[in-house]
Every structure is written in C-alpha cells, then in structure tokens.
C-alpha cells in the first residue's frame with residue numbers, strides 16, 4: 001500500500017495505540033495535520049508548545065502510557081525544549097514529533113529552521129532525524145519503544161516536510177532492532193539474596209522509595225515488601241502515593257522539605273533499601289553526612305544511578321517490579337525459617353518522633369488564610385482517586401506534605417527540573433488521560449501565570465479540571481530564601497494579589513472563577529468548585545504571604561540540621577555562606 | 582586523576598559523534614584524544630577515547646556512554662592489556678646543520694621523512710604514544726612548524742574481539758555484570 005510519510009506517521013501512531021496528542025500546527029508540520037483529520041488520534045490544540053509538552057507529560061504520569069506532543073519546526077520545536085528537559089529529569093515517557101524544513105533546505109538557515117535534534121540531544125533519552133519516508137513507521141516504533149521501556153524518558157522524532165509529503169510503501173515492523181539498547185530487566189538473584197540477608201540483619205531499616213516504583217508499576221510488590229518485612233517507608237517527592245500515607249509504616253516524604261520523621265529515620269538508619277530512587281541532593285542534603293551509619297541496597301534499572309552519589313553495598317540493576325518481587329519471595333522464605341526480626345524499638349522510636357514532630361501550622365480563626373489549611377480542606381472534600389498536580393515552589397511542598405495519598409498516579413509534579421508552569425498544562429493532560437477522575441492543580445500564583453493560557457484549551461476541548469491557586473502575592477519560595485539567607489532583603493519577588501484578577505481571568509477563559517480570602521470561606525468555595533464538572537474552575541486562595549515552608553534543610557546543610565519551624569531559625573552571619581538554590 | 586583508554590563500539594549513525602562528545606562536555610569530563618573510524622563489521626564504528634578522570638568518574642563515564650542508544654559496547658583498557666598506537670606528522674624546520682640531525686633522529690626512531698622542502702622536513706611517525714612524545718620533544722628543539730596527531734587507537738591483547746559475547750569485560754554495571762540476562766546496553 002502506498003502512503004505518504006504523513007499517513008505513515010498516523011498509521012504508526014495508531015499502531016502504537018495512541019489515542020490522543022497535544023500540539024500546535026505550523027508550516028513544516030502541515031502535511032501531517034491533513035491525514036490527522038481521518039486518523040483515530042484525537043488532537044488537542046494547545047495554546048503554547050510548552051503546554052503541549054507538559055500536557056503529554058501529565059497524560060503519561062496519570063495513565064502510565066506514552067504521551068505525545070506535536071509541534072512545527074523552529075520555534076515550535078524550541079518551545080518544547082523545557083518540557084523535554086522536564087521529562088528527561090523525571091523519567092516521563094513522551095514522544096515529541098516535530099516538523100522540519102525540507103531535507104534539501106536543512107542546514108541553510110531556511111525559514112523556521114532550527115537544529116532541533118542538536119538542541120534536544122542532552123534533554124532527550126534519544127532523538128531521530130528521519131530522512132526517508134520509508135523510515136517513518138520504523139522510527140516511530142523505535143521512539144515509543146525507547147520512551148516506554150527501561151528507564152522511561154522523552155524521545156523526539158524530527159520529520160522534514162518532504163519526508164511527510166513523499167510516498168512510500170507501508171510496512172509495520174513486528175519488532176524493533178536496536179542493538180545498542182537492551183535494558184537490564186531481571187535482577188541478579190545472588191544480589192537479591194544479599195539484600196535479603198542485610199534486611200534480616202538490620203535493626204533500623206528504611207525503605208527509600210523513589211519514582212521508579214511507580215514507573216515500574218511495582219507498588220503492589222513494594223507494599224508486600226514493606227508489610228512482610230515490617231519495613232518503614234519514606235516516599236520521595238517523585239513517589240508520593242507509591243505507598244499509602246495512612247499506613248502505619250509510612251513515614252511520608254524525606255528531603256529538603258520532608259517530614260521530620262522521614263528525614264531523621266534515614267539519618268539514623270542502619271540500612272536503606274533504595275528502590276527506584278537516585279539519592280538526589282534534595283533528598284540527601286549534604287552527602288557526606290547523609291545516613292552515615294546506613295548500609296545501602298540500591299535497586300534501579302539504570303546502572304548509572306547506582307554508585308553515582310552514594311556507594312551501594314548491594315547494588316541490584318533491574319526493573320523494580322522484578323527485583324522487588326524476588327526480594328519479597330526471598331525475604332519471606334528466610335523469615336519463614338528464621339522468624340521476623342524484632343524491630344519494635346525502632347518502630348517505637350519512629351512513632352515517638354512522629355508524635356513529637358508532626359507537620360504543623362497555625363490557622364487562627366480570624367487570621368489570614370494559611371495555604372496549608374486551604375490544601376487540607378481541599379483534601380478533606382476529595383476522594384482518594386483525585387489526581388493532584390503541583391507547580392513548583394512553596395505550594396508544591398505544602399501540597400506534597402498535606403495531601404494524604406492513597407494510590408499511585410494520584411500525584412503529578414515537576415521534581416528534577418523544578419519547572420514553574422508545569423501544573424496547568426500537566427493537569428490538562430492528566431484530565432484528558434483520566435476523564436472519569438477529578439484533577440486538581442495546586443498551583444502558585446507565579447507558576448500559574450507562566451502557562452495559564454491552557455485554560456483556553458481546557459474550555460474549547462472540554463477537558464475540565466480545578467486549579468487551586470495558592471495566591472501569596474509572591475514568588476514565595478524565592479522570598480523564603482531571601483528571608484532566611486539574605487537578611488530579608490527582598491529582591492524581585494513581589495507579584496501582587498490582584499494583578500491579574502484571577503477570577504476575571506478564569507471567566508475570560510470560559511472557566512468558573514472563585515475566591516476565598518478568609519478561612520471561614522474556604523469550605524463553601526471548595527464545595528462550589530467541586531460541584532462543577534462541565535467546566536474548569538479556578539480558585540483564588542488569597543493566602544498569608546508570610547507563611548514559610550517547614551521543615552527545611554537548607555541547601556548544602558546536613559539533614560541532621562533540619563529546621564522544623566520558624567523558632568528553629570538562626571540568623572545567617574555571612575550572606576556569602578548562603579546556600580545555592 | 583589519570584588517563585584511561587576506552588574503546589567504544591557504536592552504530593555508524595548520523596550524530597553519534599556529537600552524542601558521545603556532548604556527553605563528555607555535559608558531564609564535565611575532559612577528552613584527551615578521540616579517534617574514530619570504521620571496523621571489521623559493516624555499520625559499526627569504533628571510537629578510542631582517552632579521558633582524564635578519576636576512576637570513580639570513569640565508571641560514570643562508561644555507564645553514561647552505555648546509555649546512549651547508538652553505543653553497542655564499551656571496553657575499558659586496563660594498563661598493559663591493550664596494544665595502543667598513534668600516528669603523528671610533524672613539519673620541522675631543518676636548514677643547514679639541523680637537516681642532518683633531524684634525519685638522524687628519524688633514523689634512530691625508525692620513522693620516515695615524507696615531505697622535503699628547502700627549509701623543512703616532514704616526519705611521519707607511528708607507535709606507542711610515549712615514543713611519539715619522546716620524538717616530539719626532540720624535534721621541538723629545531724622548531725616545529727606544524728604538527729598533527731591522530732589520537733590513540735587501541736585493541737585489547739589476546740585472541741578475542743570486542744563484539745564477542747562475554748569475551749571482554751564491558752563497561753561496569755555494578756550488580757548486573759554477573760547476571761546471565763545482562764547484555765550490557767542502554768537503560
């Protein structure tokens with residue numbers, strides 16, 4: 001069968017089971033937008049390619065499937081770069097399809113030409129420039145395979161206009177042929193045995209759970225591991241929901257703004273079993289003093305993560321699902337013989353810390369609205385299936401801290417890159433992927449203004465979600481650092497409470513706009529917001545600008561020096577010593 | 582910090598050199614030399630990279646290289662385990678007295694003179710990097726007009742090839758190298 005390169009593209013996307021793509025057309029990609037009309041792929045017309053990229057990410061986070069973004073050459077592709085870098089850092093499987101100037105024009109500085117494969121090389125797992133329409137199907141196949149398997153990540157496929165226009169004979173490869181790409185899936189059993197032995201010997205073990213557990217769909221195996229072995233669990237910012245917060249073994253989030261017990265448990269542990277986690281600096285604090293007495297079992301599909309920041313005593317390369325299942329079996333077998341070690345002193349210690357050092361904030365009944373209160377009330381009105389999407393800043397940390405997660409894939413955020421503007425488009429993508437679930441973006445006022453244009457997409461494409469803006473009139477996280485480390489010398493962080501008027505802005509976009517300024521208004525506003533299901537809703541929570549996010553381990557400091565509240569602050573003597581964000 | 586020689590077998594695809602070079606610069610590793618050319622197998626090229634790093638970073642280098650989709654296999658040459666060679670061309674000022682002395686040096690080193698002008702001699706030398714270094718040192722006395730070196734290439738000693746399964750130690754993937762399922766490429 002003869003097809004154009006563009007037709008081959010859509011047949012290939014259908015072959016990969018793609019039902020939705022987020023994008024914006026333009027000159028070089030135009031030939032692809034014609035067969036799109038007849039294809040089985042729903043195209044969501046975004047208002048900015050960055051939005052399309054984050055929407056593809058949100059879709060992937062929420063569904064576990066590969067998200068797709070489409071853009072034209074030059075500026076279109078360039079606008080995707082932030083989303084690709086974000087997906088690379090957080091191992092999010094997306095495929096970006098870009099138009100390119102016709103092959104004879106490549107390299108000539110043609111109109112809207114950008115070397116997008118060159119530009120995106122460091123921020124993609126892999127990318128392709130296709131030069132023959134006969135290679136379109138095969139390349140799409142490979143792109144999806146690479147994006148979805150192993151350690152997932154973004155892949156870009158650049159398609160010159162003539163490649164889209166010219167004809168080829170359709171053929172769909174049964175399998176991919178990538179001799180240099182064979183991720184290690186199965187964990188080495190000898191190493192698993194060593195890990196099980198260490199777990200049995202440990203008096204103060206902690207399961208350090210990262211985003212890889214969710215990507216590998218290994219949360220059930222993880223649950224078994226924790227409960228069979230009586231192992232307390234910390235879930236990183238990337239792994240919130242991988243283990244239920246309400247479980248007695250769950251200590252919550254570790255790291256820079258982590259829960260005291262989670263941070264301190266890792267510091268005092270004699271064994272850390274890291275599963276799909278990468279010892280990121282936001283988790284470890286000062287590496288030299290991180291978990292000084294802990295042996296390390298490190299399970300990850302990416303060998304390069306093992307030993308990168310912290311030497312592993314028992315390294316296990318493999319898919320978290322495979323390795324965790326094997327570890328459960330081995331541990332069960334050994335415990336059946338030798339019994340479960342008595343960990344009650346450790347568990348009692350953890351319970352004591354939890355009682356002494358809960359997350360806390362003060363909502364005075366007639367005081368200013370506290371962001372934590374707004375988030376807690378939102379949670380109280382929502383069910384455990386609700387998908388929460390966060391931006392980047394204080395509100396992100398509060399959302400992660402104060403939302404109680406029950407299930408995987410109910411928490412979506414930008415962890416590694418820390419991309420402001422992530423929440424609204426990612427919520428759009430999540431809502432498109434999970435149309436029967438409630439999606440709530442908890443966003444900052446600064447973040448919201450970076451990508452709020454996708455509210456138009458939400459309205460016209462009928463993909464509703466709720467955006468709760470934690471409006472503190474500031475680039476709050478930056479303000480917090482200036483308050484703590486730059487002697488309250490505030491520099492370029494004030495935004496304003498009422499410019500723009502978020503309620504009017506929401507209405508202008510065809511969404512419902514609501515506002516709560518006082519604590520007693522919060523419940524009614526949330527109830528109203530959650531009663532709308534045919535339109536998007538924006539809530540302007542006008543919150544206390546002075547509220548700071550605690551606990552906090554200042555960047556570069558030891559996790560032992562965690563500050564649990566404002567009373568723990570010490571004046572910074574020398575601003576030159578101030579940590580680097 | 583020390584010099585390490587690694588052989589990288591790659592698919593002969595556009596952009597692969599950029600990917601490899603980009604990885605080194607993005608992660609802040611210094612390439613001392615990089616030589617690339619075709620191999621015994623069609624569609625495969627071989628890069629020999631000499632890199633200046635601590636051994637802990639070398640492990641990261643090889644692991645990160647291994648993640649590149651177009652990289653098939655990586656071999657780290659331990660000192661003494663490989664034949665390492667390099668080619669050098671040096672155009673040397675050689676007038677009057679110097680002429681005979683340059684030719685004498687060439688003879689002692691068993692290298693050839695491949696171009697002659699009234700004022701210069703061009704020396705072609707191949708061999709171990711240390712030998713070339715010694716030669717360069719001696720020639721520099723006369724004044725080197727220009728010099729070009731290919732960078733090192735290397736083959737492991739012994740009867741096995743880099744493509745043979747299990748034949749040679751591939752880049753370290755701690756905890757995976759013993760796994761029968763481990764084939765050693767990509768993540």
Ligand SMILES: Cc1ncc(C[n+]2csc(CCOP(=O)(O)OP(=O)(O)O)c2C)c(N)n1
Nearest residue numbers: 393394395420444445446447474475476477
């Ligand atoms: C694109 C981008 N630019 C700048 C930053 C640096 N940054 C981190 S948090 C933050 C403030 C975010 O402000 P807001 O969205 O209002 O959130 P808040 O901290 O007030 O909750 C900034 C500017 C970033 N993370 N991303």
Ligand SMILES: [Mg+2]
Nearest residue numbers: 444445474476
């Ligand atoms: Mg703010």
